[in-house]
Amino acid sequence: MKILICGKGGCGKSSVTALLAIELEKRGYKVIVVDNDxxxxxxxxxxxMELPKDFAIHFGGKRMVAEKLLESMKGEGERFSVFGEGIRASDIPEDYMSKKGGINLLAIGKIRDFGEGCACPFNALSADFLRMLELNKDEFALVDTDAGVEHFGRGVEAGCDLILMVIDPSQESIRLAEKVTKISESAGKPLYYVLNKTDDETARFLLDSVDGNKVVSVIPADKKVFRNCLVGEALDFELKGIGELADFLERKTSRDR
Ligand SMILES: Nc1ncnc2c1ncn2[C@@H]1O[C@H](COP(=O)(O)OP(=O)(O)OP(=O)(O)O)[C@@H](O)[C@H]1O
Ligand SMILES: [Mg+2]
Known part of the structure; x- marks a missing residue:
């Protein structure tokens, strides 16, 4: 199952991605984490883990990917694609993958320099990769995205089976949930919510403010998450709500098989 993780800036997308990847790996799954931010x-x-080399470099770098993207836009009905056929995690050259146990990390591309231009080529590459990625039954792909909804318009969601939206206790998140619901409906992708950084009161408020049927996990505001992100340590510990999220995804995959 390929899972897109989205939400507003700073809501906890990357933290939830990391905690979930580590939990799924503990359960014996192989996890491909796609850093699409x-x-x-x-x-x-x-x-x-170590940050791997940008995957975009494998295709000649951002400028080359941009040129191919522009070329494909000229042809009618032609879709940008650099992968001729299905790709498996094992086909990805080692240089572009960081590995730790059963977790593989792939970073599509990073903007490093001032004035480098937009991220469209990275999103196009990501969309193509996710469409062509073939997973075994014991594999999950978790796609951590940049803040907001920009990546949606680029089709990054098209290759994913399910969207998880991380919602923190803020009006911005509540409002964004409405937008993402509409986007997921037009994309034909199932959408579920993860409430993050909650306490009893904020969890109750969020549950009253968004569609409660879509909520599959409620994660507390946790000092250790905050502290480890501050000092730069891994989120390799158990946290309430993450087990429930992994249970939900396990049930989903076995049902969809
Ligand atoms: N459950 C939590 N409890 C406490 N702090 C949290 C929790 N989840 C995330 N945070 C904190 O919130 C901040 C943002 O988290 P994170 O980087 O995961 O968010 P993000 O949505 O990926 O942000 P961005 O939009 O910049 O990519 C970090 O300081 C992190 O420690
Ligand atoms: Mg992030």
């Missing part, structure tokens, strides 16, 4: 450099630290 071109701006932030934190996910690999939350996973306790």
């Amino acid at each position: 071109e701006s932030n450099f934190g996910l690999h630290i939350q996973l306790g």
Whole structure:
């Protein structure tokens, strides 16, 4: 199952991705974590892994990917694709994968320099990769995205089976949930919510404010998450709500098989 993790800036997308990847790996799954955030450099630290080389470099770098993307836009009905056929995690050259136990980390591309331009080529590459990625039954792909909804318009969600939206206790998240619900409906993708950084009161408020049927996990505001993200240590510990999220995804995959 390929899972897209989205939400507003700072809601905890990368933290939830890391905690979930580590939990699924403990349960015996292989996890491919796709870092699809071109701006932030934190996910690999939350996973306790090295940042791999940008996958875009394998295709000639961002400029070359951009040229191929422009070329494909000229042709009618032609879809940008650099993968001729299905790709498996084992086909990805080692240089572009960080490995730790059963977790593989792939970073599509990072913006490093001032004036480098937009992230469209990275999103196009990501969309193509996720469409073509073939998983075994014991594999999950978790896609950590940049803040907001920009990546949706680029089709990154098209290759995913399910969208998880992380919602923190804020009006921005509540409002964004409405938008993401509409997007997921038009994309034909199932959407579920993860409430993050909650206490009893904020969890109750959020449950009253969004569609409660979509909530599959409630994660507390936790000092250790905050502290480890501050000092740069991995989120390799158990946290309330993460087990429930992994249970939910396990049930989903066995039902969809
Ligand atoms: N459950 C939690 N309890 C306490 N702090 C949390 C929790 N989840 C995330 N945080 C904190 O919130 C901050 C943002 O987290 P994170 O980087 O995971 O968010 P993000 O949505 O990936 O952000 P961005 O939009 O910048 O990519 C970090 O300081 C992190 O420690
Ligand atoms: Mg992030």
